Amino acid sequence: MSQRPDDPPGLLDELPGEVMMWVLIISELLVFGAGLVAFMAMRLTDPAGFAEAQAHLHRAGAALNTVVLVTSGLLAAWAVHAAEAGREARKRALLAGAMALGVVFLVIKGMEYADKASQGIGIETNTFFTFYYLLTGFHAAHVVAGVVLLGLVAVLRDPRATETGAAFWHMVDLVWVLLFPVIYLIR
């Protein structure tokens, strides 16, 4: 393909941040989407068993976690504005706040896992909990990765890097906002 200089910029060039990040985000959404669809399909085969298992979950804790994570996403979005305005100190402070809330999310999640473990509930207890641990566990792993990534882009002086990190963090947000109702709320 001869990319002549007068070629209009392609769709890919208009995406904020790194293109590769968008490849990753789409892949992640496909995986979590497929996981949620499979979860809902399995619930159709055993609605009573799933409802009974769901009663063991901490809805209040998960709701609190939703607030924590969405607020963290807001801080990351502000950080992008700060980075674009060249206000480095403000960007770093906002990203540090976003990371701190990410850690709060993990602590609350950890308390939930500990509570399950004390009740003797594990990944192989039943199909509901297999999905519960796979989906929330994969998501929590992404929160860890996101905190590390935000720390990395906080150090870099490139606004594009902040955009890329924030895009990943919003994906982590979005996935949780999908997981929360499907796993915790819908009966």
Next chain:
Amino acid sequence: MKYETQNIALAYFVVALALFAVQVSIGLLMGYVYVAPNFLSELVPFNILRMLHSNSLIVWLLLGFFGAAYYLLPEESEREIHSRTLAWLQLGILVLGTLGVVVTYLFDIAQGNFIFGKEGREFLEQPKWVKVGIVVAALIFLYNVSMTVLAGRKTAITNILLLGLWGLALLFLFAFYNPANLALDKMYWWYVVHLWVEGTWELVMASILAFLMLKLTGVDREVVEKWLYVIVAAALFSGILGTGHHYYWIGTPGYWQWIGSIFSSLEVIPFFAMMAFAFVMVWKGRRDHPNKAALLWALGCATLAFFGAGVWGFLHTLHGVNYYTHGTQITAAHGHLAFYGAYVCLNLAIITYAMPHLLGREPYNQVLNMASFWLMSAGVVFMTFVLTFGGTVQTHLQRVMGEEFMFVQEQLALFYWMRFGAGIAVVLGALLFIYAVFVPRREVISPEPSVAAE
């Protein structure tokens, strides 16, 4: 040939093609054993034939990759290969090891010996001394190519190729671990085989295809690199946890059924992207390269890999389906088209591209080579269809109706005969390919219908 050391590749390609001939011939023998089960049963039992067939496949594909690396790295890095002697030493070790393996398999010498004997594993089955030899050869290779790349120009193609080759070599180390627990043994076996063919080998495949597209179509390097990174990201994202699709029924925990099903379903994406990449590049390309045969193999590779690895893989990758089809002829159908499309065609593509340069001939029409593509590919595709239909019947009779294994096999005889016929076409195609790349010096077809071919 721009760099003198590129001709190291010639020796690797010669050995690879010789093993290729052996591999498909043994395959044909096995095809006959399917229709006449007592054939050779005393002399060389079927399981030994199968070990020879699958292991010689792996070895010749690897030799082809090594040859491809020695051919394309000098051009990409704009440097001669670091050491010619080391490359020869590496080939010597691999040939000696291969001969050692064949003798050990066929005559079962040194049974039970820790260093010289078989380990009773069938797939990661090499005597210890050969395994050590493979590691030594791999280290020599990695040292040699890494020194070349580090000293020269670094491109996306060399980076991805090196990443794939390093990963490939490191993963082989799992072959040394032979746990007594059979489930664990299989688990680590897949660390090698799956993470090869659906991980590191895909990186090798993408980078060699990218090199061919760059040379054959004249597309800008920048465009090729963008595709390459996306393909590699998709391959690693889906391929690593996709290993779970081998863990459904070997004694691993049940959650692997979901991890395997979901991630391995996404393994279609990189193969689709590679096909799209190849065709878009040819479509957008401005160069009319004379080596049409290499282009045919490259496009055939991307297409058949998508169908064999992508579509036929997806066919039985969901655990609900695999529960019924596991280990039936459906698996064999997928295995044949996937390996042929992805890795056999890839090797034959780079060999077809490199040979005229290596042998000092102008790229010519290579009509015989193209004929061998159609003959071999038609053979493998027909075999795939036959085994798919046979496998469907087998799945129903054996897994749904619960009929006895050998009774079902008898009812599949017609399919096995057709597969044997397809095998003959593949062997003839392979021999024709080998003849076509080595023997004819001129092979020009005039566009004028009245002029006879030379």
